[in-house]
Amino acid sequence: MSEVMDIKYAAAATFDSAKDLYDAAGKVREKGYKNWECFSPIPVHGLDAQMGYPRSKVPRFTLAGGFTGFFTGMLIVWFMNEFDYPLIVGGKPYFSPIYPFPVFYELTILFAAFGTLFGMFFLNRLPQHNHPVFEHPDFGRTGDDQYMIVIEVEDPLFDDEETLSFLESVGGESVQIIREPID
Amino acid sequence: MSEVNQAEQHDILKKVDPAPWKDVPLVLNNRSYKWVTDKICGIVESKTPTWWWWCFITALCIASFTGMGLVYLVSTGVGVWGNNNPVNWGWAIVNFVFWIGIGHAGTLISAVLCLLKQKWRTSINRASEAMTVFAVLCAGIFPLFHVGRVWFAWWLFPLPNANAIWPQFRSPLEWDVFAVSTYATVSILFWYMGMIPDMAVLRDRATQTWRKYFYGFFAMGWRNANNHWRNFEMAYLLLAGLSTPLVLSVHTIVSFDFAVANLPGWHTTIFPPYFVAGAIFSGFGMVLTLLLPVRAAFGLRDLITQKHIDNMCMITLATGSLVGYAYAMEFFIAWYGANSYEGFAFINRAFGNYWWSYWIMISCNVICPQLFWFKKIRENTPLVWIISIFVNVGMWFERFVIANTTLSRDFLPSSWGYYSPTVVDIFTFFGTFGFFSVLFLLFLRFLPLMPMCEVKSVMPQANPHADH
């Protein structure tokens, strides 16, 4: 029987242009929905603000990575050339913040880069290969030329009829419920 | 985020909204998103063309030269190369610097132009990033295998060992280890991250199962969700911001291999900027060499427009002239510095035992690019392609001149010598072009040649405020 076969995940509506999506998104936010998301083939400018998203937190990871890198570098060089086995090389000092600077510098960048990428993954909860939204029949087109708004069932304001009609009212097409099969 | 009313937002957005590209559209014949998607994915999804197979097999054969060369080298000794005393480096390091230099254009296009909000970069950055990664891989071969006991090369890494002895961090070669490995890693990260959304598109379009899973795996479950885009864009911007100083530092450090040494003709402060300029120069040369055929082969004229070619030519022209200026300045300083050894080193470059290589360098690097002043030539694609080849040749010879003229005639006339490569040198280097081509062909076949989302976002449809 169907109702045990799958569970409701969310209501979805598609749009044809960035503008439509943009405007609709504004309305959805004003309506006060919380658990909802826009899908678009490109990063639509200003959509974050429109959806009421704060600034991304990726930079914090980058900064952390950078600092780690720099001081790891310094620690390595100091430990190896000054502390553990000091050797007289070209009459130069055992340790100096100057001569090995390229090492600190490169490690800073390396770790910062890792911080950035994995920070992004972490904030986007990636990798996550399985997601209910993929169940939408032509979700694929959101990568191509279609836009979509999805309001999840978890949202306190969610109500089948009302949400669906609301989505239609903001100009959504092929409004429908996304169902997630249980396997 | 607090309550902000519509109107204010629009003002804010107007401010952050970059100035739209007025004069020339970046995608010709106002194509639709669908067209772009089909075009780019089509290259990967369509049946493998025969010409691809021919190229691929040829490239494999050529690549095998490197393989054989290296096996012989490691089993027999560095002596199989032409190196000697006083010229202890020779081709290996020349090739290393050459390939590393090639790489730089990719990072530059994807990072620096991104920071400069140069929208025209979008259709060429993916390919040039690929070029970067592959060039760095080719470059890596040489410093690794030019050492006498390659099986101990791991000593260059700071690993604890039973001998309780560590690397020596004053050495530019040690800096290279960090610079090059960092450069390779970050380039790959940057390249891969940019591809995630496109992988997702390919995943969603895929019909064969293996494609579903292959692209699915690398797409990491990307969902085109705005939340994703938000962090993605920020990360992209940051990586661009990190790559820019990186790309500058890498060739600076490579130039330190020479500049930190005390030899006449090497020990000069002009090297870092001059090497970086040269790197970008050769890089763009290579980008042109690669993309013009690709553009023709896959009919991408609407995406890689004359506008793109013009821009690349102009950058080549600019950097070429920069390099030319550096050559002149070296001579001036050598004369002005009044150090007889330094003075001789440069006179010897131009008129000494390697004069021919010097003049090949000058004509390819300084004179050749000047042709790009003329629109006619810029619009003559075959000619542009040929010139780009000359640029590559010239830049290889620049490194040859720097490395060899100085070493072959340095301080004590008694130890002057002459270096000439052996057949093993030549084949090993030649083979790396095959290796590079193999990788690039695979890239063309299996990965999205252009960042679709970025191309789309510079098309008029991307603007959420344009009323239509």
Place this chain on the structure above:
Amino acid sequence: MIMQNNQPELPSGKDYWKSLDSLADTDGFKEWVSREFPEGASMLDGVQRRSFVKLMAASFGLAGLGMTGCRRPEQVILPYGKSPEELIPGVPAYYATSQPTSRGFQPLIVESHQGRPTKVEGNPSYLPNGGSTDVYSQASVLDLYDPDRAQGSFARETLKNGVNRWKKVSTDSVLDILDDEVSEGKVAVLVNRSHSLVRQSLQKKIASSGIQWFEHDAIDYTSAENKLGKALGLKKGLRAVPNLSTAKRVLSLDCDFLGNRESNELSNTRAFMSGRKVLNSADARKMNRLYIAESDLSRTGGVADHRLRVESSQMIGFASLVASELLSKIGHSDQSLKKHLKNLSSSTNSQKEWASEAVADLLSNPKKSVVLAGSHLPAEVQLLAYEMNRLLGSIGSTINYIEVGASADSILSLASKINNGSIERLFILGGNPVYQTKGFINWEDLSKKLKFAVRLGGSIDESSQIANYHLGQSHYLESWDLGTTWDQSFFVPVQPLIAPLFDTVSEASFLSHLVGEKNDDHGLVKNIHSEYSNGGDFEDFLRLGVLATKPVSFNSLDATKALLSIKPVEIKSSKLTEDNLEVVIIPDFHAHDGQYANNGWMQECPDPISKLTWDNALLISPVLANILESKHPGLGLLPKPTMLNKNGQIAPDAAQFDGGKQKAPIVTVNVGGKSITAPLYVQPGLADFSIIATIGYGRSHVGRVGRGTGYDVTPLLSGESLVLTGASLQPTGDFKILANVQEHWSMEGRAIVREANAEEYISDPGFASHMGAESHSPPMWGKDQNKSLQEKATTTPRGNSAYEHPDHTYEKSDVFGIHQWGMTIDLNQCTGCSACVVACQSENNIPVVGKDQVLRGREMHWIRLDRYFSSTARDGAEIPSDVQVSFQGVACMHCETAPCESVCPVNATVHDEEGLNAMAYNRCVGTRYCANNCPYKVRRFNFFDWNKRKTDELYQGPLGDKNDSSVDMGKNPDVTVRMRGVMEKCTYCVQRIQESKIRTKVNAQQKAKFESGKDGSGIQLSTQDLKVPDGTIKTACQQVCPSDAIVFGDISDPRSEVSKLKNNPRDYSVLGYLNTRPRTTFLAKVRNPNPKMPDFASSPHSAREYHDKAHPSHHGDEHGAH
């Protein structure tokens, strides 16, 4: 047909002693083992043999063959069954012996490790040499381990195709056959000249037993004494033994008394150069002065203050000119003699001024001047030189004439006697007469006339080809003998350090066998010693290695009559032109007279003047070169002037360098119907129409090292003079690639070798510090400029550098050294003899790389001898004819702020606390960055497994043959043998430093313990007790140097010799302006020209070249000066 044959006893030279394994196969070796290592002998057979070899290696303690430390095969240690008392494993033993040479016995001390002689040093008890050795003695130890030696005795079988095959036979069996043959009569012995008393005593017995005796040497060092003796109408020879330590003025008539063309090289060098040691202006004032007139540019000519280029064939004329100048200046009474000399010298008027000024200078130093004549010059010149010395009153003060026995019958009379059948049986001992005389003796015919012939020789060579049997001759390190030094002032022993490796026999025991004496050579030597030493202790003699004696000196007589008998017609040699050239045949630097042709060390040691390795060439003058070029366009002898030459940026190369490889055109030389073909080499400083050819190369039957090297000059030899006239050159159009290690001959006005004339030095002792970039840049040491040498060495002050340098003083640092090592090289003392190069090679296990690799610029010598020419001519396109020569030994300078260290990524080359620039081979990965960054280019890279692979199979890598391990037996176990892919360089002989330090500490501790008698806990040892006393450590190069040019020691000790020298104003660092602060510094060269001479220059050419480049403005007045 005898010219073609293969290696002894095997079809191809390939499977020949592949390794110790197959060495162990040879019977001789087994026998040797059973005597030397009794415990090992029984294990030699069957399957155990292989393991035995390994064991032997272990018990030998062969250190560091291959540097793979990771894998550790099971190894076994073989102790003695009965340990010899004196032998402590790991502690080398030293024995006094000597090397018999045609230039007298060379007294030696030989170092032996567990029974293997590894290193040869001079015997300091022989004062004239002061513990120095020449390059040949250094190399001779390699011959002992030469795999191409005759390993026993062989019988010759000629195959149908005329090829000679050699069958191994036992030496005893040959000796038995020999006895029967001798009883047949008509026997002759042909030997090379020797100074052995053992031979002398046996010679008498042999003569009495009716065996005839003949002697021959291609390079006959005794010819001068015989000529002079004959000319003076004496029955004996008259040997000139100069005593140069007292000589103030020396005039050399084509006499290379500092080189290998004359005897007494070492003591001459030591004595003469001591007169050129300049530490203060007083020394400079009484510095000696050398005039030389010569055709070749010899090492003596390189030292000379005034050098005149005169063809050897013109020497009689020139000598007469000098003599007549002398006579007129001293107002000699005999007018007829004056007149006679006048017309003898008629052809040489152009050199009159030079000669008369030189003579004036000789006369101004009565009893302190001497005239020397080359031994290859005719009796007339010898006579003139003798008479001049007599008139100058030098005899007894600066030169002694001692009486020596007259020479034996020559090889020519032997030939005629064989021809007329009065000799049917021939024994050829030593030397290599067949090779050396094939130009004028048809051995092919003679060999047919001979019934029986035996060859006693170290290896199977040309002379063996006419013999029925070849008897392997023992190396001198394997045999007993006793002889005299050249000056006959000492008896010296030859005692074996090792039992013969193979079934070989020494000359002494062979001769004694000939006369039917069965007592062993040891007994023989003992008897002769007691005979001469009137009852001195034999053991003491062996321990000391020398026994003083008195040569018979000659009381001078007037030679006027003899002089008058010189007939003008004889010496009226027609004028030399490019169609009437002279060929001067001299001993080769590498091969000497051919005996070192198979010695890798000698082959690769560059000729001091021409810098050639692995080959000899015909040397011709630039003048002749230009004539040839114009006569034969496209000869390709001289390179076309490049742009840099034309605008005077650099001087032109003296030869075509095609990709760094010297391309020498091959020509045919015709002299009186005889001809040879050989490559040409343009040598600045040669007499215009002289061709210098060297003997010893182009051997047809020689080991694998010497095979195919050089050209053979012997076909030109006539049996009389080594100076041939009437020669002409004809290009063949072919070229030969020569391995020249120094492409560029000019210093290019760079202040590398800094020189001044004595006057300049007196007026400005610190002239060296006023040259070079550092002289007009801010002082390297900045504020620390005036610190003492010791402070600088220990605290390494920062000078102007941005860095704080690590401090090595005891108090301030956890890494401190109680010594600070340093070296000085006195450029004024170096004659370029190159003994240091081979000594270093022998001490430090430096591999031989072969001609091909030398051509690629991969020679491995740790110390190289840079040779620069400088001249007045500075127009870019011409190669100068009159040049001054400057030698500079360059090895690792051990810079305090070493450029090589800071670029090594793995800490493989770092400084140690005593100022050594350490090179840890086992840490090196081989980036070669250090070698690039070394401004002195002294680092050497192992491009291949030199020590493991045969030099001709390097490119086959692992598929190539392994090297002959026999050579490994001669390696120094105290020095790592480097594998491929690692960098190496001079270490200041760190192994010797460490040994001395350890010995000092151990002795100090034991002494203190002995005195305190306690458990040692109360002992107080100061750093003074632990310091190595100055002079204890001698580096290998320092030890061989006959003129003490190299001094090594602790510069933190102000009283040490080296500190004193470094404080000398002449001291300077090469490329000092780079602030590398080298620990090896140089003492600038001082020349001592005579202002009155026509060729006088106010300052040395190189100095003027420097000033011309450094201060072009002064250009004018620089030349105004003269």
Place this chain on the structure above:
Amino acid sequence: MRNIFPRWSNTVPLKLIVGLGMVGSVLVAGITYYATPKYTRVGYQPTQPVSYNHEFHAGELGIDCRYCHTGVDKSSHANIPGANVCMSCHQNVKSDSALLEPVRDSYYGEDANKDGKLSEGEDLNGDGILNAGPAIPWVRIHKAPDYVYFNHAIHVNRGISCVECHGRVDQMVEVHHDKHLSMAFCLDCHRNPEKALRPLDEVTNLSWEADLSDHSDPLIAQVHAGLELKENWGVNPPLSCTGCHR
């Protein structure tokens, strides 16, 4: 379109990271333990041709090390004793023990009647010398790499005991490789020699310990004693390459 990957695949990445982390750390631990001299050398105990018992001779009988290893205070090599050293006792003690057969062979060799003089038919190879027999092939246990120049004399004479590198040989029936003797091992002692220095008389006394009278902890006692000797003797072990590599 449908999900390609099953839901459980979402947890895979996390598991992967954890898994790889564990594998990695195990790998590192494994290498550091198994691929270093600590493991590869220590405990190496080959069987020797003659079952010489160090515990008995050096321990119970208390024969001084230097009695057999004669080179140890004079030379770089400690020197394995020749058969004559063994026979100096065993001519009388256990003179006919079967275990000593190889020793006797090596010692007497050609001297068949063991009278030490060359008598009829003894000189087999006819060289007029009474040759010794085959050497005893002792299997080498301690070996520094070829490029390391360790000198016994300087260590022994400057108060470094055998025990520091060879362990309690006087308690080993058959000798085994006791310390790992890697470069790190050498450096450790060269950096703080006071941990090892001892009075010269005690060098071959493997059981010696510093005077505990005024220190409870033996290590502290040793260090105190050591520091005093270091100061008095001017001990300054080389830490740079040239000390051991030539």
